[in-house]
Amino acid sequence: MADVITLQGLTKRFGQQTVLNGVDLDLQSGEILGLIGPSGAGKSTVIKTTLGMEFADSGSAKVYGAEMPNRVLLGQIGYMAQSDALYTTLTGRENLEFFAVMKGLPKDTLGAEIDRVAQVVDLTGDLGKRVSGYSGGMMRRLSLAIALLHSPRLLVLDEPTVGIDPALRIRIWEELRRAVQAGSSVLITTHVMDEAEKCDRVALLLGGKVMAFDAPAKLEADYNVDTIEEVFLKAEGEL
Amino acid sequence: MRRIIELMKRIAKELVRDPRTLALVFVAPVLVMWLMSVVFSVNSTTHVDVATVGVQSSLRTQLNDVKHVSTHRYATTHSAKAALKSGKVDAIVKERDNRFDITYANTDSTKTSVTKMAFQSSMTSTTLKQLSEQVTKLAMANATLQAKMQAQAAAQQGAAGSTSASATPTKKTATKAVKVHNHYVYGDSNTNYFDKIMPIMMAFFVFLFVFLVSGMALLKERSTGTLDRVLATPVRRSEIVLGYLGTYGILALLQTIVIVITTVWLLNVEIVGSLVNVVLVNVLVSFVALAAGIFLSTLAASEFQMMQFIPIVIVPQIFLSGLIPLDSLPKWLDYVSYIFPLRYAADAQNAIIFNGDGLGSIWLDLVILVIFVVVLAALNVVGLKRYRKV
Numbered sequence: 070m071a072d073v074i075t076l077q078g079l080t081k082r083f084g085q086q087t088v089l090n091g092v093d094l095d096l097q098s099g100e101i102l103g104l105i106g107p108s109g110a111g112k113s114t115v116i117k118t119t120l121g122m123e124f125a126d127s128g129s130a131k132v133y134g135a136e137m138p139n140r141v142l143l144g145q146i147g148y149m150a151q152s153d154a155l156y157t158t159l160t161g162r163e164n165l166e167f168f169a170v171m172k173g174l175p176k177d178t179l180g181a182e183i184d185r186v187a188q189v190v191d192l193t194g195d196l197g198k199r200v201s202g203y204s205g206g207m208m209r210r211l212s213l214a215i216a217l218l219h220s221p222r223l224l225v226l227d228e229p230t231v232g233i234d235p236a237l238r239i240r241i242w243e244e245l246r247r248a249v250q251a252g253s254s255v256l257i258t259t260h261v262m263d264e265a266e267k268c269d270r271v272a273l274l275l276g277g278k279v280m281a282f283d284a285p286a287k288l289e290a291d292y293n294v295d296t297i298e299e300v301f302l303k304a305e306g307e308l
Numbered sequence: 309m310r311r312i313i314e315l316m317k318r319i320a321k322e323l324v325r326d327p328r329t330l331a332l333v334f335v336a337p338v339l340v341m342w343l344m345s346v347v348f349s350v351n352s353t354t355h356v357d358v359a360t361v362g363v364q365s366s367l368r369t370q371l372n373d374v375k376h377v378s379t380h381r382y383a384t385t386h387s388a389k390a391a392l393k394s395g396k397v398d399a400i401v402k403e404r405d406n407r408f409d410i411t412y413a414n415t416d417s418t419k420t421s422v423t424k425m426a427f428q429s430s431m432t433s434t435t436l437k438q439l440s441e442q443v444t445k446l447a448m449a450n451a452t453l454q455a456k457m458q459a460q461a462a463a464q465q466g467a468a469g470s471t472s473a474s475a476t477p478t479k480k481t482a483t484k485a486v487k488v489h490n491h492y493v494y495g496d497s498n499t500n501y502f503d504k505i506m507p508i509m510m511a512f513f514v515f516l517f518v519f520l521v522s523g524m525a526l527l528k529e530r531s532t533g534t535l536d537r538v539l540a541t542p543v544r545r546s547e548i549v550l551g552y553l554g555t556y557g558i559l560a561l562l563q564t565i566v567i568v569i570t571t572v573w574l575l576n577v578e579i580v581g582s583l584v585n586v587v588l589v590n591v592l593v594s595f596v597a598l599a600a601g602i603f604l605s606t607l608a609a610s611e612f613q614m615m616q617f618i619p620i621v622i623v624p625q626i627f628l629s630g631l632i633p634l635d636s637l638p639k640w641l642d643y644v645s646y647i648f649p650l651r652y653a654a655d656a657q658n659a660i661i662f663n664g665d666g667l668g669s670i671w672l673d674l675v676i677l678v679i680f681v682v683v684l685a686a687l688n689v690v691g692l693k694r695y696r697k698v
Contacts, residue, residue: 120540124697138698141542148540154533156318158325163318170314171541199325215537 073098073223073254074119078128081114088114090277091128096223101245101255103268105301110274112258113151116227119256120148132223144173147221151228153208155200161187161211162196168215186214189244206237213241217248224248224255230264242267262298271297273304280304311543315551319525323559329521333563337513338570344509345575348502354418356426359388359397362404366437370430371401377426399423494580494662506577507657508630510567511650514560514590515597516622522556523601523614530695531610539696549688553598560594561587580664589656589670592677596649599684606691629654649680 074096081089088111096102104112117123118130121138130137132146155164165183174182187193190210200208209229216224224245230238242264245255257268265271266285273281273288281288281304285297292300323329359382360368372379380397382388388400392411398419400411410427412420529535538548564587571577579586604621608614628637628645645651656673659665667674 144542152533154537
């Protein structure tokens with residue numbers, strides 16, 4: 070199976086601070102990869118370098134075999150940021166329309182695609198309302214819907230379920246599984262340890278390097294613990 | 309192209325749904341300009357009260373005759389000084405032994421200038437009058453002399469010819485009363501300071517509000533994260549800049565039309581040149597403001613930091629674009645003003661509004677403004693690289 074994402078020896082410095090110190094990571098087609106690590110470990114930097122928003126100081130980031138940054142390739146990546154990143158004076162539908170056109174969706178499928186993603190996140194009835202009137206959960210759902218537009222082959226989600234109620238979180242994960250079954254791949258960063266359990270593979274970013282990188286069950290066996298949370302704590306303790 | 313239009317539509321929707329910003333862009337300039345026109349037209353005439361001590365009556369009358377000057381006779385210097393201190397008079401003119409001493413209160417430099425000029429012109433008039441009286445006397449004396457000589461000559465020649473034309477000794481060299489008619493190339497006798505600064509104010513308001521509104525809009529996109537999300541799509545950075553230029557350009561066009569209509573019809577300001585040219589200059593100014601606003605917003609981390617640019621970017625421009633007459637500024641400041649776009653816009657607007665100049669004379673100013681836009685827009689496209697490397 071071809072790699073969807075390949076990160077090799079990624080190094081990134083911000084001023085005096087070395088955030089990434091030779092990160093090696095790969096995302097296989099049809100899997101959900103969870104990236105975990107303490108705050109400030111560089112998870113967002115990994116995402117930004119993968120998307121071409123940042124230049125790495127050394128090393129390479131490739132998506133579908135193409136070196137990033139690559140503007141055209143962005144049309145095939147769905148991105149959901151940590152912040153809601155919505156135009157609050159616009160309605161839900163207008164937000165979706167805007168980003169759909171930015172992504173390059175053809176005009177004739179626009180309406181149908183918007184309806185589809187709205188249905189996935191259960192916002193169909195609220196599309197006509199201005200986002201300023203949305204609740205926090207509704208904004209998160211809209212944010213996810215925007216990422217799902219045009220069923221991208223690669224979904225990159227930066228802490229997508231922060232502050233989300235459990236029911237909604239389950240729904241989001243159901244959608245992610247469905248997308249993977251339909252052929253997409255997912256890179257997700259999270260602080261929520263039980264979410265990490267649901268990933269196909271987990272990468273633990275610590276001290277600028279990927280300290281552990283395997284299926285959750287295998288990691289737990291390697292570290293001789295029962296949960297990913299303990300893997301995390303044990304690995305941090307060892308550093 | 310499709311993306312640019314979509315960007316323009318979205319930015320337009322955001323603007324239209326923000327009533328306060330619209331009020332700032334359309335209503336505020338009208339209000340301020342109306343206020344300024346009222347304030348400046350009230351203060352256009354300065355009246356001066358002058359105390360005279362021992363001044364000859366002819367000069368005193370002349371001084372009193374000067375418009376906006378009234379003289380008050382005081383017997384002693386002491387009483388005049390008391391009046392000056394209490395503010396009853398603005399200046400004292402004392403004459404003694406053909407020497408004039410003038411004391412000015414000088415709390416209002418305009419009044420001092422009016423007094424000086426009034427005194428000068430009165431002196432000149434008085435002197436001229438005396439001079440013409442002397443000339444008349446001399447002419448009469450000369451005529452009398454001529455008559456006497458002719459009479460003697462006639463007497464020597466005999467009786468006849470007493471009808472010889474004798475210059476009438478009472479021939480008066482009449483000093484014809486001189487009349488001055490004032491003609492105004494621009495405006496009329498009521499034209500005041502507001503009319504002078506109005507072209508600069510128009511360009512200034514366009515610049516100020518477009519600069520702030522566009523800078524804030526982009527800052528908001530950065531802080532809410534929507535800029536990142538947009539840059540995570542295949543959109544080009546140049547398309548984002550063009551989208552902003554497009555919508556805000558239309559906004560500035562509408563704003564200029566509103567301001568021009570206000571000044572011409574509501575405030576009765578005369579514009580000699582073509583209104584289309586006035587609008588054109590302002591639209592160009594808005595493009596510069598837009599590009600500058602977006603560019604500087606990349607150097608600001610918050611809305612408050614954006615406001616901190618106002619003393620650097622906005623305030624110098626308004627002073628160096630002609631609000632204070634440029635020929636009264638030190639020369640080096642005049643050169644400095646050429647780095648600011650408002651200087652060129654003000655020059656062009658002044659030429660159009662006061663002189664009726666057409667594109668033929670102002671084309672250089674317009675070209676320079678266009679260069680400003682192109683350079684700043686290019687800087688913006690490069691500046692956006694901070695948020696996406698490609």
